[in-house]
Every structure is written in structure tokens, then in C-alpha cells.
Amino acid sequence: AQRVTQPEKLLSVFKGAPVELKCNYSYSGSPELFWYVQYSRQRLQLLLRHISRESIKGFTADLNKGETSFHLKKPFAQEEDSAMYYCALDSGGSNYKLTFGKGTLLTVNP
Amino acid sequence: EADIYQTPRYLVIGTGKKITLECSQTMGHDKMYWYQQDPGMELHLIHYSYGVNSTEKGDLSSESTVSRIRTEHFPLTLESARPSHTSQYLCASSDRGTYGYTFGSGTRLTVV
Numbered sequence: 001a002q003r004v005t006q007p008e009k010l011l012s013v014f015k016g017a018p019v020e021l022k023c024n025y026s027y028s029g030s031p032e033l034f035w036y037v038q039y040s041r042q043r044l045q046l047l048l049r050h051i052s053r054e055s056i057k058g059f060t061a062d063l064n065k066g067e068t069s070f071h072l073k074k075p076f077a078q079e080e081d082s083a084m085y086y087c088a089l090d091s092g093g094s095n096y097k098l099t100f101g102k103g104t105l106l107t108v109n110p
Numbered sequence: 111e112a113d114i115y116q117t118p119r120y121l122v123i124g125t126g127k128k129i130t131l132e133c134s135q136t137m138g139h140d141k142m143y144w145y146q147q148d149p150g151m152e153l154h155l156i157h158y159s160y161g162v163n164s165t166e167k168g169d170l171s172s173e174s175t176v177s178r179i180r181t182e183h184f185p186l187t188l189e190s191a192r193p194s195h196t197s198q199y200l201c202a203s204s205d206r207g208t209y210g211y212t213f214g215s216g217t218r219l220t221v222v
Contacts, residue, residue: 034210044200044213084151096141096160096206097168100153
């Protein structure tokens, strides 16, 4: 069975500092990985997906199959990045369900 | 505007009442999902559907039931609400070709 682990429940950084939110997964096949974000009082929304290899709001994430990781990074954090971040895995095939990690609450201090 | 809608946004009800949480999407997505988001913010899949007349239980055991009679509508029903059902319920839909989910705004349920 697939599993997504986000080891940090809380992460606090200062504005302008680099930030890395960790995500490790357990799955034997070729998964699709996503990062979702939930800002205060807003709905959960897709931030980025590994397959498109895009950068959204300055965030990037690289799939490392050797380390089974999909860490989210941003070189210079902004206060508006404060939010709850979820890593999610889609095992693909005919199983169209996303498995979410427990989430990391990021706080960017001024 | 193509979107996914959940009603009500907030609901406070008494123990033992029957309630239905509504979820509708206008994007033509065939796959729909219900997640329960607990106070620690963890998401648990409780029901999903891959199309009309298709419903499955998710990873987290739930006393709720769902139906999918129309593509756009995926209501969740609690026959007898209890305080342990107090939570936020998120509905989502997906078009496999675009990957990922679109989430609704959620229903925050409080059972007193």
C-alpha cells in the first residue's frame, strides 16, 4: 500500500530565508506526486505536480526516486507563503485516488 | 463558472439528526471524492465514485453513505449524527486527463 510521510508538522522560517518542506513516499510502482496548499480560510488547491516540472509562486519540487522523496523548496520565503502544505501521491493505473500526507504548517515570520 | 460547490458551509445540529451534505460540480468530471479533515488537519478519504451508480468506501471507516445518481451530484448522508462526526468534510472531483483534484470549500459540521 502507498504511504506519504511529511515528517514536520510545523515549520517556521523568517522572510527571505530558504524553505524546504519534506515529503517521502512509499510505493513500489511509478507514482505521480503533487503538492497541495491551503491558505487560511481558502480551499485546498493544487500547487504543483511533478510531471509538469513547473515552478509555481517560486516553489519547485524534484522527484527523487532513489530516495523516494518529493521535497518542496523555495529559495526566499515570503510572508504570503504561510499556509498548510500537503504532499500527495497518485499510484496511477486504474486507481484514481490521491493519498495525502498529514501536512506541514509553514509559518513565515517578518 | 465551472467549479465545485459544497453546501452548507457551516452546520450545527443535534445528536441523532439525519443530515445530507451537498456537493455538486459543473466541470463534467466523472470522479468524485469525500474527505474528512480532522482538527489536526489530516485528510482521510471516506468515499469515492468513478461515475454514475459507482460508489466505494475509502480508507477511513465512516458511518456516512453516499450516492451518485447524476454525474454532477455526490451527496453525503449521515443517518444519525453523533458528536464524533464533528469535523470538516471536503468534496473533490477529478478529470484523470488533467491530473490532481479540484476541491470544494468544505462543510464544517458540528454535532452537539
